[in-house]
Amino acid sequence: MRTFILIFSVCCMMSLNSCATRVATRPATVTVIKTPPKHYKIVRVNGKRYYFWNGKHYKKTRKGYVVVRV
Template sequence: MKKSLILLIVVFMCGFTSCATSIRTKTPERVFVVQKRPAHYKVVKVNGKRYYHWSGKHYTKTRRGYVFVKV
């Protein structure tokens, strides 16, 4: 009786816990955010996605500003 109760408690506890506590994705070490785009930017579409181009680099718009991306 006591062993079956302990086994039931262990099974119950394992059923409601997860081994995965967080998911990490591969992100660059440093991300530079540009708050405002310059006046001489151009909008380009690459593979159907919209990018902003200035100074020879492509940027994408985020909530925090514009982030450099490799296209």
């Protein structure tokens, strides 16, 4: 009986721990621009590179350029 209680308590402790350390959520719709227009400007904010055109900041990704908040 004592071993059953010991095994049961260990299993309960292990099930309470979560392996997830961070949960990231993304907006439902993300617009990806494949190529920037000719009149874009490269700006640096806090040492990070952003592309600026049409009043918005974009970040370069593998799939294209994505609008970001700076």
